[in-house]
Amino acid sequence: MTAPPGCCFGLENWRDWLEVMNGEEPWLGHDPASRTEHTGTTIRLWPDAGHSDGLPIELPLAQLPHLMSSVQLQLVAFLASVKEWATRYAPPLADALVAKLDEDLAITTPLRDN
Numbered sequence: 001m002t003a004p005p006g007c008c009f010g011l012e013n014w015r016d017w018l019e020v021m022n023g024e025e026p027w028l029g030h031d032p033a034s035r036t037e038h039t040g041t042t043i044r045l046w047p048d049a050g051h052s053d054g055l056p057i058e059l060p061l062a063q064l065p066h067l068m069s070s071v072q073l074q075l076v077a078f079l080a081s082v083k084e085w086a087t088r089y090a091p092p093l094a095d096a097l098v099a100k101l102d103e104d105l106a107i108t109t110p111l112r113d114n
Contacts, residue, residue, distance in 0.1 A: 003047035003057060007031045012105055014071060021064055068111055075107040 006029020009016075016026035020036060020043055028034040032048035037056070043064075044056035059067075079098050086094035102108055 003034050003045055004032055005029065006034055014075070015106055015111075017064065017068060018111065021061065065111075072107065072111060075105065079107055 009027070009029025013026075016028075019026045020038075023038060025036045025038070028036070034048065035046050037044040037046065041061050043059045043061060045059060046056045047054070079102055082101060083094055083098045086097045090097070
């Protein structure tokens with residue numbers, strides 16, 4: 001089962017999932033309007049709260065730190081790909097582009113700082 005991204009909730013919001021570990025509910029955008037529900041040691045993600053006829057995605061809270069680390073590693077790999085591409089097509093801008101993406105998406109900032 002998957003949850004499509006909501007409008008106005010983009011990749012720049014990936015760290016908002018860290019709030020779930022503190023018992024908070026992140027805003028996940030609208031249309032479709034996903035929502036989370038804390039149920040003890042599990043988070044339920046309803047992909048479209050307006051049409052919650054289906055089953056939720058259940059995520060054990062204990063797995064969230066590992067999942068967040070996995071996302072971060074994939075984003076670090078994305079930065080490496082961007083650097084490779086930019087070095088080939090716009091060498092003078094490569095480092096600045098990677099630095100700006102890293103800054104805006106907070107990719108290499110340690111997860112424990114949130």
